[in-house]
Amino acid sequence: xxxxxxxxxxxxxxxxxxxxxxxxxxxxxxxxxxxxxxxxxxxxxxxxxxxxxxxxxxxxxxxxxxxxxxxxxxxxxxxxxxxxxxxxxxxxxxxxxxxxxxxxxxxxxxxxxxxxxxxxxxxxxxxxxxxxxxxxxxxxxxxxxxxxxxxxxxxxxxxxxxxxxxxxxxxxxxxxxxxxxxxxxxxxxxx
Amino acid sequence: xxxxxxxxxxxxxxxxxxxxxxxxxxxxxxxxxxxxxxxxxxxxxxxxxxxxxxxxxxxxxxxxxxxxxxxxxxxxxxxxxxxxxxxxxxxxxxxxxxxxxxxxxxxxxxxxxxxxxxxxxxxxxxxxxxxxxxxxxxxxxxxxxxxxxxxxxxxxxxxxxxxxxxxxxxxxxxxxxxxxxxxxxxxxxxx
Amino acid sequence: xxxxxxxxxxxxxxxxxxxxxxxxxxxxxxxxxxxxxxxxxxxxxxxxxxxxxxxxxxxxxxxxxxxxxxxxxxxxxxxxxxxxxxxxxxxxxxxxxxxxxxxxxxxxxxxxxxxxxxxxxxxxxxxxxxxxxxxxxxxxxxxxxxxxxxxxxxxxxxxxxxxxxxxxxxxxxxxxxxxxxxxxxxxxxxx
Amino acid sequence: xxxxxxxxxxxxxxxxxxxxxxxxxxxxxxxxxxxxxxxxxxxxxxxxxxxxxxxxxxxxxxxxxxxxxxxxxxxxxxxxxxxxxxxxxxxxxxxxxxxxxxxxxxxxxxxxxxxxxxxxxxxxxxxxxxxxxxxxxxxxxxxxxxxxxxxxxxxxxxxxxxxxxxxxxxxxxxxxxxxxxxxxxxxxxxx
DNA sequence: AATGAATGAGGTTTCATTCAT
DNA sequence: GATGAATGAAACCTCATTCAT
Numbered sequence: 150x151x152x153x154x155x156x157x158x159x160x161x162x163x164x165x166x167x168x169x170x171x172x173x174x175x176x177x178x179x180x181x182x183x184x185x186x187x188x189x190x191x192x193x194x195x196x197x198x199x200x201x202x203x204x205x206x207x208x209x210x211x212x213x214x215x216x217x218x219x220x221x222x223x224x225x226x227x228x229x230x231x232x233x234x235x236x237x238x239x240x241x242x243x244x245x246x247x248x249x250x251x252x253x254x255x256x257x258x259x260x261x262x263x264x265x266x267x268x269x270x271x272x273x274x275x276x277x278x279x280x281x282x283x284x285x286x287x288x289x290x291x292x293x294x295x296x297x298x299x300x301x302x303x304x305x306x307x308x309x310x311x312x313x314x315x316x317x318x319x320x321x322x323x324x325x326x327x328x329x330x331x332x333x334x335x336x337x338x339x340x
Numbered sequence: 341x342x343x344x345x346x347x348x349x350x351x352x353x354x355x356x357x358x359x360x361x362x363x364x365x366x367x368x369x370x371x372x373x374x375x376x377x378x379x380x381x382x383x384x385x386x387x388x389x390x391x392x393x394x395x396x397x398x399x400x401x402x403x404x405x406x407x408x409x410x411x412x413x414x415x416x417x418x419x420x421x422x423x424x425x426x427x428x429x430x431x432x433x434x435x436x437x438x439x440x441x442x443x444x445x446x447x448x449x450x451x452x453x454x455x456x457x458x459x460x461x462x463x464x465x466x467x468x469x470x471x472x473x474x475x476x477x478x479x480x481x482x483x484x485x486x487x488x489x490x491x492x493x494x495x496x497x498x499x500x501x502x503x504x505x506x507x508x509x510x511x512x513x514x515x516x517x518x519x520x521x522x523x524x525x526x527x528x529x530x531x
Numbered sequence: 532x533x534x535x536x537x538x539x540x541x542x543x544x545x546x547x548x549x550x551x552x553x554x555x556x557x558x559x560x561x562x563x564x565x566x567x568x569x570x571x572x573x574x575x576x577x578x579x580x581x582x583x584x585x586x587x588x589x590x591x592x593x594x595x596x597x598x599x600x601x602x603x604x605x606x607x608x609x610x611x612x613x614x615x616x617x618x619x620x621x622x623x624x625x626x627x628x629x630x631x632x633x634x635x636x637x638x639x640x641x642x643x644x645x646x647x648x649x650x651x652x653x654x655x656x657x658x659x660x661x662x663x664x665x666x667x668x669x670x671x672x673x674x675x676x677x678x679x680x681x682x683x684x685x686x687x688x689x690x691x692x693x694x695x696x697x698x699x700x701x702x703x704x705x706x707x708x709x710x711x712x713x714x715x716x717x718x719x720x721x722x
Numbered sequence: 723x724x725x726x727x728x729x730x731x732x733x734x735x736x737x738x739x740x741x742x743x744x745x746x747x748x749x750x751x752x753x754x755x756x757x758x759x760x761x762x763x764x765x766x767x768x769x770x771x772x773x774x775x776x777x778x779x780x781x782x783x784x785x786x787x788x789x790x791x792x793x794x795x796x797x798x799x800x801x802x803x804x805x806x807x808x809x810x811x812x813x814x815x816x817x818x819x820x821x822x823x824x825x826x827x828x829x830x831x832x833x834x835x836x837x838x839x840x841x842x843x844x845x846x847x848x849x850x851x852x853x854x855x856x857x858x859x860x861x862x863x864x865x866x867x868x869x870x871x872x873x874x875x876x877x878x879x880x881x882x883x884x885x886x887x888x889x890x891x892x893x894x895x896x897x898x899x900x901x902x903x904x905x906x907x908x909x910x911x912x913x
Numbered sequence: 914a915a916t917g918a919a920t921g922a923g924g925t926t927t928c929a930t931t932c933a934t
Numbered sequence: 935g936a937t938g939a940a941t942g943a944a945a946c947c948t949c950a951t952t953c954a955t
Contacts, residue, residue: 170449172363175928176929186937186938188932188936188938198929258364295519304500308500309495310496336527337483379920379949383918384918387947388946554831558925570943578926579924579925610911636830639743672911673910673911686882688879689878702868714906714909715910716910718904748949750948760949762917765914917955918955919952932938932939
């Protein structure tokens with residue numbers, strides 16, 4: 150099914166990094182998983198850390214691309230944008246729990262330079278969210294909240310999902326999205 | 341200055357685990373930090389992992405104790421309880437960022453058994469939050485939301501704070517609390 | 532000269548375990564002996580203990596195989612069998628003093644599980660000897676002695692040889708065998 | 723019951739050395755056993771190795787003393803001497819299995835110098851046995867066997883008993899002695 | 914006599930990576 | 935492209951011993 154060996158290695162790494170953690174996964178483990186010798190892996194990857202980097206990078210890029218698309222759609226209100234952003238984020242997390250876990254839990258293990266690259270892309274993602282909120286406030290759709298803190302709080306909330314979501318649970322991704330969207334838009338207080 | 345060597349070791353470990361991560365911190369690093377030989381550390385700790393365990397355990401216990409106190413206070417409405425719980429949680433996180441980081445980021449590095457102990461305490465904490473929400477719903481204070489998912493979303497949000505909070509930032513802990521409390525209670529939507 | 536690195540390691544280990552003892556021999560010592568880095572040894576062995584296990588196992592297996600062959604030879608009287616068994620045992624001990632020493636002196640250093648495996652094979656060997664004696668009694672060739680104790684006493688005696696035998700001594704293995712065989716068959720008493 | 727602390731330590735060491743082996747027994751283990759701190763032990767012993775030395779020394783001295791007494795008894799025939807020597811040796815082994823084990827299994831762990839001291843006393847013991855046999859041959863009581871090899875074979879046999887003897891077994895020490903004495907004097911062959 | 918903190922050397926093992934074949 | 939031998943640094947931990955109190 151794997152179109153090529155690198156993809157295979159990548160999949161094995163995601164799976165193992167998620168299951169055992171980056172540090173606890175040895176290059177040997179990955180080699181075993183794809184049926185190669187340890188040494189042979191190095192025809193495809195330049196280092197274990199680089200493998201992690203590629204994965205984290207791919208994941209955060211996906212998040213950014215996805216959010217940019219939503220923002221570029223001029224037909225939506227900011228309320229709708231927010232709703233869609235939450236929905237897409239959660240969809241990505243739940244459809245790619247392992248990869249998301251690698252990004253959110255393991256990227257910290259990267260060396261300072263590489264980590265900074267991921268950090269910058271993460272900041273960019275945060276900024277896009279902040280922007281949606283600011284636009285919503287400007288348009289009178291949202292209350293005049295602190296946009297950055299609010300973005301951080303929403304993102305923290307929906308990122309956290311990788312920690313508890315398991316496929317085949319009671320609620321569909323769609324249902325979870327609705328709960329989250331409603332929560333952030335309306336709050337829990339009875340009016 | 342240190343009243344007790346074990347506390348000193350504990351502090352060094354928290355600091356190093358937060359800065360470099362558990363795996364990247366060697367026993368040598370800790371020994372250097374407290375001015376002991378590597379071997380001498382083992383008069384105080386039984387293993388590096390146990391050191392991590394003690395720290396994580398202490399932290400999650402603190403969280404639980406704190407929340408239980410709020411719940412036992414019968415004079416409050418559930419709305420007030422929620423508000424106070426958010427405030428206390430954030431206060432703990434911001435006053436103990438390093439320790440909280442060790443709990444939330446590094447506990448995963450514990451062996452299965454130890455990790456389960458922490459997990460169980462964490463679940464207990466989640467259940468206490470869920471309980472507040474359920475009581476609020478029963479009392480007509482909150483909308484009839486899915487209590488567990490809502491608890492998870494709020495907790496994820498306020499836990500995430502360890503990832504971006506830095507002492508001396510623009511906002512005080514109190515102000516951050518207000519933003520979070522308002523968000524979860526009222527939502528961001530303009531009425 | 533070595534056809535195979537693992538054999539080389541094995542030989543070095545036998546030599547060192549015999550000379551210095553298992554505990555006093557470090558993995559470093561073995562590595563030095565074969566001209567490898569400490570870490571490189573682990574391409575060939577899974578642990579120092581396993582190395583000991585392999586050696587002990589090989590040795591006791593040899594003993595068993597050898598004795599079984601004698602027992603399967605139906606052409607012999609039990610007196611002849613006993614004589615041959617003593618001779619072969621002594622021949623193995625004197626031709627493989629180092630390996631025998633590892634088996635008899637160091638197997639105790641194995642962990643409980645591994646040690647039990649060796650113990651079971653040793654018991655099996657004892658049982659084969661007991662069997663020869665019992666058959667000899669049944670056939671009227673031997674006096675009606677306690678077969679098990681007698682087997683233990685003979686085995687103790689010929690095992691002990693590893694403690695004093697040195698190549699190039701006054702007596703040949705053959706001569707030593709004759710002395711032992713005569714002793715156990717006839718006793719020392721003048722008739 | 724212990725008349726003094728040193729005796730207590732000595733007993734603990736014998737027990738532990740026998741159970742776990744000299745190397746696997748830590749000074750901590752011994753301290754725990756007698757209810758002292760590790761450091762406090764050194765008021766009584768000069769080193770762990772010295773402790774082993776004292777025990778081995780005591781044991782081999784006992785063997786020698788015992789045998790010398792038998793030899794000094796001029797009233798006995800050499801046949802009787804041999805019988806008594808076997809009986810006393812076995813009695814010592816079975817009454818002091820732990821201590822005998824320490825002598826026979828662990829003395830090898832002593833440093834070269836100390837080990838030589840034990841070796842010399844052991845050689846002396848062997849010589850006493852050889853002497854009995856030689857006297858018996860000279861007196862026409864024994865066949866003209868190789869006295870040293872015969873002594874080694876008998877000693878090996880009765881030393882080996884520490885490997886399988888367990889208190890409360892089917893046979894009494896007396897019965898075991900008879901079997902051994904008979905074996906070496908008469909052999910197993912039916913006349 | 915007893916403590917317990919501290920040492921420092923040494924032990925086994927793991928592991929990412931390289932490279933000749 | 936694949937192997938697998940080899941590296942060498944670093945990891946965690948143990949332990950006999952010392953010594954000031």
